[in-house]
Structures are given as structure tokens and as C-alpha cells.
Amino acid sequence: MGTAAMLPAAMPDILARPDIWRGDRLAQAPLPTVASGCAALDAELPGGGWPRGALTELLVDGTGIGELSLLTFALANIRQGGGWSLLVAPPHPLHAPAWAAAGVDLARLAVVSPASGRDALWAMEQALVSGAPRAVVGWLPHADARALRRLQVAAVTGGALAFLFRPTRLAVDSSAAPLRLQLAGADGQLAVRILKRRGPPLAATIRLALPRPARLRRHESALAGRPAHRQPAHA
């Protein structure tokens, strides 16, 4: 046996190995990713975007803080390759013109509205396992830790983008999702806290200026001055 094989390799060589991960760095593209479209967010996500083949958990209370705007860039990106998106149990009916305007390919968008949470979980798991849709977005407020583990396994199997919306009170619970973000509205912007990622924890909150439907005014007197109930006079 040659002595060279017995010698310990140089430390930098070991660190350069792809399967060695240092605790202070983000994991180096362990999974293929899809850019989120927000440079500030991409910089903090392992691999520089939303992971494919792993569950991404988004903790939000209610709707309307821009949680969908965060995803539409990725969903619009998917259409390049003719990929499908599937929405499972969305909390409200969809307004088609807005989705089309955001660049989502409506011809390749399917909406599943199951009657129960159990069916919703089943549908999302089936969709993820099949690998047929390139992105699956689910709203499963009642999904428990076991359900999340199932979804994570399904996401790994199918390799799709997988987003799961859940209420923020579940932030303290354990979750099988490798990436967890807590979203909140903040002064017209979207405040993103990364609760969990493959890499060192991030204490800072990322503030994203998403495209908004209207400019935020300091003084709203111009709009607030009119009574809301006034009807235009017409006979």
C-alpha cells in the first residue's frame, strides 16, 4: 500500500469537495432551483431560488399581503418549457385576467377544489408524486406534521416546485419542509423571514418591494374625502 494514500489530504482539498458543507455557508445548489424574481430573496435562498423537488412552506395569515406576487414570477417562468401549474384548494375563486396579466399560462393551469382537507392533501400529494405539473401550490391550513412529511417525500419523488401555504401560528411547530418562510405585510412591502433553510439561520428580515396595484400615498385625503356611497346621477 502506498504511503500517499495514508496521508491526510490537504484541508482546502477536503473543503472543496462537493459533498462537504460548511455550516456558515448556504448549501451549494443541492437541488435545481427556479429564480423567485426577487434578487434580495434569491441571494438568501440556497441555490439562488425556489427549490425544485422539495417542499417550500409559506406561513401567512390571511391573503392579500403579496404572497402570490412572490410566486407568480416562478409560475410565469415555468411556462417557458410548457410546464403545468396546479393549484390545490385555493382560499378564494381565481380572477383569471389578473393571473394572465401576471404571466401565468392559463392554458396550463389547473385548479383543484376538493371538498375536504383530507382530499386536498391527497390531491396535492398525488400531483407532487406524479411529477406531471412543474409547480404545485397548495393551501392546507390543517395539514399536520405527518402530512408535511408525506408532501416532502412526494415533492422529492416528483421533482416539482412545491409551495404550501399555512397559517403563521404553526411557525413554532416542527416541519419537514427544508425551506420555511414567514411572510408579513410591512409598510407596503413584503417582509420575509426565513425560518429554516439549508444553511445558517438568517436573523434579518428581508423586505421586498413587490409590484403593487397602486402607489402607497402618505396622505390619502384625496380618496378618503369622497363618500363611498355616492351614485353618479343618471336617469
Added chain:
Amino acid sequence: MNPLWLAVRLTDNPPTPSLVCWAGRFTPRVSLADSALLLEIGGCLRLFGGLDVLREQVAQGLTEQGIAARIAVAATPQAAIWLAEGQGDSLDALAIPDLSWPGGVAEKLTRFGLRRLGELRRLPFAGLARRIGKPAATMLARAYGEAPDPRLDFVFPLRFEQEIELPAAVENAPMLLFAARRLTGALAGWLNVRQAGLRECRLDLVHRQGATSLLLRFAEATRDGNRFERVLRERLERLQLTAPVERLRLVVDSVESLAGSSGGLFDEGGAKEGMAALIERLRARLGEERVVGIAPVAEHRPECATRQAPVGGSIPTATPPRPFWLLARPESLAEIAGRPHRRGPLRLLAGPERIESGWWDHEEGVGDVRRDYFIALTQDQRWAWVFRELKAPGGWFLHGWFG
């Protein structure tokens, strides 16, 4: 291409029509012998990737259906049947009593002191034919390829309706899946031979009081047996049986032609099953109306700006039809018995589409518009766009031609 015959010798029952249909998934040339099924596979070996793979697939398919059978491959049909019946790899080594002969021949040959087929073959044909009869001698000659052996191909039925009797009444719906596999397998084979696919088929669960019908729908025309089975599984898992089921019947009313699929040269990767397959599975369990697509509608009112669309269907922006020619001034039309007339009555084909807008400019211009528009066909076959004025004094007007 040299013909090659694969014989499936059933140990328990004679071949059923559904089994013959199932065999259609491998080759369109299937023929029925007394207790065996003969598949001419010389032409399709390349397609399946060689004899071993094909043989394995046939064997696996039989096992999945719970059918006990022995398989043998030979260059002539008779040899294939005999090889499936006897023990041994070559014709010469087969024991004569193991094989099927015309009545009494096997005993006669044993009395001659002949044990193996090889010994029999060395005897002169003419003498042999005199002693054991011409049919038996011809069988021998055919097995060795010394006499032609034309086989009649099975004619696949034009309409698919197959029924199987369950060995015992089944009370639990998921347990039907195993039995139904014979039918879905037969259906896939039949569709393969016909080069057709289907969008829906009906499975009747026949019990003593009548039958429960399950309509299986598919998102696109398909002939994939696995897809039939997956959709069926979702339906059966949810089904409460009202009475024990005694028979299963699978009926196909309409098929459409579907060309064969071509495999990708490169691994396209990703999707293990198509989106259509996923959607039909979700629908089978959750209900048709729960899996939809959406499409925008050119409409100001937000509530109406979205409509449900078939998933993945070509989604045109659903603008209501508008005529190419718009008259400078709407032409007033006579109204007779509530219908507009213009050199004869107009046939209203579509509508009404209400247009109600412009209340803000009633001073000049077009003004406040409140109309119900219709598409109408005139007596001289012209397509017209007409409206009924809703404001007083009302009346019918011609507003455009579709050109």
C-alpha cells in the same frame, strides 16, 4: 421477417374472448387453438425489445390476471403448442403421451414402442400416415415445418363488450379491481389492434337486483391499460356496493382513432405520468367539477371576467362574436308576432347578449345603450347582427353583417 409463434397453453380453462383481446396488445395476429392461444410475434420482436422481454411481459400479464398458463416459442404454431404442453426444450425430446393428439393416437404410438417425438419423426411419412391416420401425421409434419400450417387469425370484434363471471359474489368494491383487471387488459389489447383510443367507457357491476354502472372518463383519448386501472381504482375505492356483485361487464360505445405513440429519443425526464393522467385521476376521486381550468372573459364586471374552462383545452379569449360590418345607422326592422322581419322572418340563432353602457354620455353621440343583441339568419342566408331596443319605444334593429 421469419414468423415466430408464441403459444399460451392454459392449464385450467379454454381461452376466453377477453384473453384473446388482451393478447392484442402484443400482436394483431392472434389465433385460437383448442386450449391454447397462438401469437405470431415474429413481426413485433423489435418493438418489444427482443424475445426475452416479450416473453417476460406475456408471462407477467398472465400472472397479473391470475391465469395459470405455460408459454413456449417456436418457428411453427404446432411446435409451439407441443412445446408448451410437454416437458423439454426441443421437439425431439418431447414425450409423446404429454402431447395432444387426435383421439387414440397417443396410445397407438405407445404400443408401437415409441416414446419421444424424435423417434416418431424418423419413420417414413406415408407408412406413418397409414397407421395413425393422416391428421396426426400431418400434425407431426407441421410441427417440424415440413408441411404448411395456415392458421386463421382471430377477428377482433368491432364493438367491445366483454363480460366476466366472478368466481364468487364480491361484497367489497376494491376487491373487484383484481377481477376488473382482466377486462381493462382486454380493452387495452383490443384498442391496440384497432389503433383506437377512448375517452370514456362503462363498467357495469351486475348484481342480483340489477346493475351499478360506473362511467370512466379520461382527459384525452387513450388506450393505456394502466390508466384505465388507475381511474378505476379511484372509483372503486369510493364505492359502496348495494348488493354483492356477480358479474362485471365492460362496454365501450365509441372509440376514436389514435395513432401509436412514439417514444422519445432522449429521456425527456420529469413527468412520470402525463398531466392528463393526473387530472383524470384527481377527477375520478374528487369529482369532475372540482378540477377545472380558468380562462379570462372580456367583461368589465369582475365577477364575470373569469370562466371555468376545460383543463388544458385550447383557451380562446372568449370574446363574444362581433360582425365584420357595422352599419353606420342601425336599420329599423319590422316586428311581426314578436319576431324581427327583413324580407321575411329572421331566425334568431344566438343571444341575447345584453349591452348596457354609456349612461354617462346621454347628451350627444351614441348615448345610453340598453340593447339585447342576437345573431340572426335572414331568409336569403345572410348572417345578421340584430338587437332589440330595451328603452322605450323599443323595436328591432339590424346593426351589422357578419360578412
